[in-house]
Every structure is written in C-alpha cells, then in structure tokens.
Amino acid sequence: xxxxxxxxxxxxxxxxxxxxxxxxxxxxxxxxxxxxxxxxxxxxxxxxxxxxxxxxxxxxxxxxxxxxxxxxxxxxxxxxxxxxxxxxxxxxxxxxxxxxxxxxxxxxxxxxxxxxxxxxxxxxxxxxxxxxxxxxxxxxxxxxxxxxxxxxxxxxxxxxxxxxxxxxxxxxxxxxxxxxxxxxxxxxxxxxxxxxxxxxxxxxxxxxxxxxxxxxxxxxxxxxxxxxxxxxxxxxxxxxxxxxxxxxxxxxxxxxxxxxxxxxxxxxxxxxxxxxxxxxxxxxxxxxxxxxxxxxxxxxxxxxxxx
Numbered sequence: 606x607x608x609x610x611x612x613x614x615x616x617x618x619x620x621x622x623x624x625x626x627x628x629x630x631x632x633x634x635x636x637x638x639x640x641x642x643x644x645x646x647x648x649x650x651x652x653x654x655x656x657x658x659x660x661x662x663x664x665x666x667x668x669x670x671x672x673x674x675x676x677x678x679x680x681x682x683x684x685x686x687x688x689x690x691x692x693x694x695x696x697x698x699x700x701x702x703x704x705x706x707x708x709x710x711x712x713x714x715x716x717x718x719x720x721x722x723x724x725x726x727x728x729x730x731x732x733x734x735x736x737x738x739x740x741x742x743x744x745x746x747x748x749x750x751x752x753x754x755x756x757x758x759x760x761x762x763x764x765x766x767x768x769x770x771x772x773x774x775x776x777x778x779x780x781x782x783x784x785x786x787x788x789x790x791x792x793x794x795x796x797x798x799x800x801x802x803x804x805x806x807x808x809x810x811x812x813x814x815x816x817x818x819x820x821x822x823x824x825x826x827x828x829x830x831x832x833x834x835x836x837x838x839x840x841x842x843x844x845x846x847x848x849x850x851x852x853x854x855x856x857x858x859x860x861x862x863x864x865x866x867x868x869x870x871x872x873x874x875x876x877x878x879x880x881x882x883x884x885x886x887x888x889x890x891x892x893x894x895x896x897x898x899x900x901x902x903x904x905x906x907x908x909x910x911x912x
Contacts, residue, residue, distance in 0.1 A: 656890070663887035667878040675884035683861065684885060688892075690777060691846055691862040698784045699841035706792025707834060713793075714800045727797065730790035737787055742854035745783045749774045775856045783855055784848065788841050795840060799833035836903035843896045847889065863889055 666672040678684060712718065713726045748755045751768055759765045773779055803826060811821040849864035858865050863885055870882040 659883045659886045660890070662880045662883035664884075665880050667880065675878070675881050676887065678881060679884060679888050684866070687861050687863045687866045687885075688888065690860065691864075694777060694781055694784065694862065695842045695845040697781050698788045698845045699838045702785055702788030702792050702841050703834065703838040706789045706837075707796055709789070710793045710796050711800055714797060716805070726793065730793045733790040734787050734794060737848065738850035739854045741783060741786060741851050745774060745779070745786075745855065749779070749782070775859060777860055780852050780855060780860050780862075783851060784845050788845065791844060792837055792841060795837040796830075796833060799830055799837075803829065832903040832906040836900050839896050839900045839903070843893050843900075846892060846896075 663675055664671055664673065666674065679688070709726070713723045747753055749767070750756065753774070756767050759767055774782075807825055808821060811825060816824070847864065849868060852860055852862055853865050853868065856865075858869060867882050867885050867889075870879075870885075
C-alpha cells in the first residue's frame with residue numbers, strides 16, 4: 606500500500622511539472638522561441654514594413670491624400686500593356702516548364718531508372734532553379750546573342766541564320782527562353798515528391814484488374830497528380846511574374862513587363878506622382894495573392910494523397 610501511495614504521488618506530480626504555471630495563471634514561453642526572433646525581425650523589417658508602405662502609397666496622390674486614381678490608371682496604356690506582357694511570359698513559361706518538367710521528372714524517378722540519374726538531376730535542378738539575374742542573362746547572350754556560340758555554330762556549320770528568322774535574344778521570346786532555364790528545374794523539384802507518392806501497389810492493382818497503361822494514367826495517375834501539377838504551374842507563374850533582374854539584364858529594359866516598368870519609374874525620377882509605381886506593385890500583389898489563394902487548396906489536396 607505504501608508503494609502504491611508513492612506511485613500515486615509520482616504520477617500525479619509528473620503532469621503537474623509539465624503543465625503551465627497554474628498558480629500564476631501564465632504559460633511559460635519555451636526558450637526555443639528565442640531562435641525565431643532574428644527571422645521575425647528580418648521578415649518584419651524587410652518584408653512586411655516595405656509591403657505595408659507600398660500598399661498604403663498605392664492609394665495616395667502626390668500630396669499624400671487618399672485617392673483611387675493610381676489604381677484606375679493601371680487599366681490604361683501603357684500600364685495594362687505591361688501587365689499583358691507579364692501575363693503572357695508567365696503563362697507560356699509556366700505551361701511549357703510545367704509539362705516538360707513533369708516528363709523529365711517522371712523519366713528520372715520511375716522504376717528502372719538508375720538511382721544516380723535522379724541524384725544528378727535533383728542536384729542540378731537545385732542549383733539551376735536559383736540561378737538568375739545578370740549571370741544567367743550573360744550566359745544566354747554569350748550563347749544565343751548575335752555573336753553567341755550557338756548562333757555562330759548554327760550559321761557556320763548548319764548554314765542556318767538564327768537572326769535571319771526574326772529572332773532576338775533581347776525580345777520577349779528571348780526572355781521566355783531564358784526563363785525556361787530556371788522554370789524547368791523548379792518544376793522538377795516541386796513535382797518530384799508527388800511522383801514519389803504514386804504507389805507501386807496502385808499500378809499493380811490496376812494491372813491485376815486488367816487496366817492498360819493509359820487507363821491507369823487516365824483514372825488513377827493523372828487524377829492523383831493533377832492537384833500537384835496545377836499547384837506547381839501556379840508556382841511557376843508567380844516565379845516568372847515577379848522576376849526582374851534576369852529580364853532587365855537581358856533586354857536592358859526594352860521588354861515592357863511590370864517589374865521593369867516599376868524599376869524604371871523608381872530609378873528614373875521622371876514621375877510627377879511617385880505613388881504610381883506603388884500602385885503597379887499593388888497590382889502585382891493582387892495577382893500573386895490570387896495565385897496563392899488557388900495554390901494553397903491544391904497543395905492541401907495533394908498532401909492528403911501523399912499521406
């Protein structure tokens with residue numbers, strides 16, 4: 606009985622030690638939270654405060670009075686043209702990068718492919734997905750510019766004049782080709798876990814029931830992967846829509862997209878109303894926020910399949 610009493614005391618005391626400070630009515634904040642302070646400080650200082658200033662300035666005139674005139678101007682030329690060009694580049698690179706990246710990822714991950722192929726592909730994709738800006742623009746100019754390595758090779762060896770076909774690396778098409786360099790690897794990295802989620806048992810069950818290869822993909826594979834595919838393409842769209850340094854370095858600002866236009870207005874000091882650039886940034890926020898509203902439910906559905 607004495608032993609039972611001791612056990613009862615110890616078992617009652619253990620939960621009390623793990624509970625919040627009941628006597629004071631306060632919860633003790635774990636010291637581990639101190640490690641997140643630098644992150645939150647950095648995010649507030651360099652993300653939330655600038656974003657708040659942009660959102661506030663978008664609805665002010667040059668005298669800092671409230672107005673909707675800046676937002677209305679976005680639906681006029683040349684601003685609407687910049688949004689249209691940005692949409693076209695983002696959609697084209699998201700669709701092509703998403704489809705081609707899906708096939709490449711599946712070819713590297715499927716059964717029968719050597720493990721070293723996936724290792725090399727994922728390593729390269731991790732590097733290439735974060736390669737952009739001036740180095741990427743210079744690489745494509747050196748390759749596909751008027752005197753680039755590929756251009757000269759095609760002209761001298763294959764007698765094909767690339768620039769005689771109305772191609773220019775400094776054009777919208779050139780920007781789209783350059784963006785594909787980091788869009789494809791990003792798609793591979795994002796879609797690879799979803800492809801891993803396709804269970805071998807599902808394919809075997811479909812085969813045992815007499816289903817053919819296309820029937821498996823029609824009724825099992827694609828429905829399972831579709832939320833992940835659409836979510837990845839939305840991520841690619843946002844990645845291209847917000848890109849600035851690569852397009853600016855490649856075209857010297859001649860391609861009329863929203864980030865370049867905003868940068869020109871901020872650095873050029875030619876606006877009577879500087880809040881107009883903030884209104885254009887607000888338009889980008891609205892587009893990207895809409896993309897996230899679509900992306901988050903798709904990711905949740907894809908996560909349920911992965912479990």
